[in-house]
Amino acid sequence: MKTKALVLLSGGLDSILTVGLLLKYGIEVEAINFVTSFCTCGKTNEGQQEIERITHRFGIQLKMIDIFEEIMEIVKHPKYGYGKGINPCIDCHALMLKKAKEYMLKTGASFIATGEVLGQRPMSQHLRAMNLIEKESGLEGLLLRPLSAKLLTPTIPEQNGWIDREKLFAISGRSRKPQIALAEQLNITEYPNPAGGCLLTDSKFTKKMRDLLAHTPDPSWNDVQLLKLGRYFRLSEGLKVIVARNDEENKRLVNLVEEKDTRLQVTNQKGPIAICRGEINREYLLKAASITARYSDDRGESGIVANSRFIGEELLFVQPMDDVEISTLMVHSSS
Ligand code: SF4
Numbered sequence: 001m002k003t004k005a006l007v008l009l010s011g012g013l014d015s016i017l018t019v020g021l022l023l024k025y026g027i028e029v030e031a032i033n034f035v036t037s038f039c040t041c042g043k044t045n046e047g048q049q050e051i052e053r054i055t056h057r058f059g060i061q062l063k064m065i066d067i068f069e070e071i072m073e074i075v076k077h078p079k080y081g082y083g084k085g086i087n088p089c090i091d092c093h094a095l096m097l098k099k100a101k102e103y104m105l106k107t108g109a110s111f112i113a114t115g116e117v118l119g120q121r122p123m124s125q126h127l128r129a130m131n132l133i134e135k136e137s138g139l140e141g142l143l144l145r146p147l148s149a150k151l152l153t154p155t156i157p158e159q160n161g162w163i164d165r166e167k168l169f170a171i172s173g174r175s176r177k178p179q180i181a182l183a184e185q186l187n188i189t190e191y192p193n194p195a196g197g198c199l200l201t202d203s204k205f206t207k208k209m210r211d212l213l214a215h216t217p218d219p220s221w222n223d224v225q226l227l228k229l230g231r232y233f234r235l236s237e238g239l240k241v242i243v244a245r246n247d248e249e250n251k252r253l254v255n256l257v258e259e260k261d262t263r264l265q266v267t268n269q270k271g272p273i274a275i276c277r278g279e280i281n282r283e284y285l286l287k288a289a290s291i292t293a294r295y296s297d298d299r300g301e302s303g304i305v306a307n308s309r310f311i312g313e314e315l316l317f318v319q320p321m322d323d324v325e326i327s328t329l330m331v332h333s334s335s
Helices: 013-024 046-058 068-076 089-107 127-137 177-185 203-215 221-227 247-256 282-294 323-329
Strands: 004-008 028-035 061-066 111-113 231-236 239-243 262-266 273-278 302-308 312-318 330-333
Touching: 004 013, 004 089, 013 028, 013 046, 013 177, 028 046, 028 089, 046 061, 061 089, 068 089, 068 203, 068 221, 089 111, 089 127, 203 221, 203 231, 203 330, 221 247, 221 273, 231 282, 231 323, 239 282, 247 273, 262 282, 273 282, 282 302, 282 312, 282 323, 323 330
Parallel strands: 004 028, 004 111, 028 061
Antiparallel strands: 231 239, 231 330, 239 273, 262 273, 262 302, 302 312
16 A cells, blocks of 8 residues: 555645655655635636646545635734734634644545745745744654655655655755656646735735724625725725725626625726625715725716615716825825
8 A cells, every 4th residue: 555645735736746746655645725815816716726626637536625614713813923914824724724634534544745945935934934834734754755855854755765765855945946847846837937926915005904904803705805806995894895996897897796795887888897895884875985986998078887785776976086185095006
């Protein structure tokens, strides 16, 4: 019987190399991918499709695990703090590894492997953080990082001879050159550019996320999806407005409308759609309509159709809000 390992597959080159190496050394591999809802890898589910393509190419099984709820808890209360954004990377890595350990115990795998590289990321991939993450996850000795293994304490898989330490690597730092050379050796030709990432490290998203957490103690998945879109305004402690920037965002925003929301749409069909989420009164409704009108192609007064469970449907005529007032209400706009 082959020794089985679970590999945390993010879809990046390092985790792809880890799968390739273990397979080359005769280890049976199953991949785990964690769905966080904070990946910048695509607006739809392009990231997931890419992971499926990778596992298909290797001919290995894939387990997707959704950790949105758990990750939200650690975003709110990280034990080990944040990185440069609102990214609780140490807690997040430990969470993923704890989840992987639970799955390892269920499936009879013998150890976990990751594509982590010593010194590659400032918060979670220096020696102290890597040791801490391993300890927090309860995986001491059973976590192999093949790309940097020779720089780390030998693990149980190495000590037991499941894998030959001499065939592992001593890669460190941020350069990708050693990994690209290794990919050539392993005949791995398809891998993504390192452009993808995590929204929690993005300064613009962080601003919106902080605003969400300050006003919504238990944000839902839908609340977080709204942060990925449009122009984001805070009108009061209990009310925010999101205005789409283009046709594609109009469609995505419509799909996120909930029963409690008020939807605003400029009557000329090319104008933006907006969502008001929270407690709304007449004053705020007119303000939100005026913000929406500001982004209409119409000059001057705009007709805005407001629609919600509370007010039914109503046609409002408003002047666009001026830029000075807009700027005082805007939490962030990506445009
Ligand atoms: S970058 Fe994002 S997904 Fe990755 S460990 Fe940090 S918080 Fe988690």
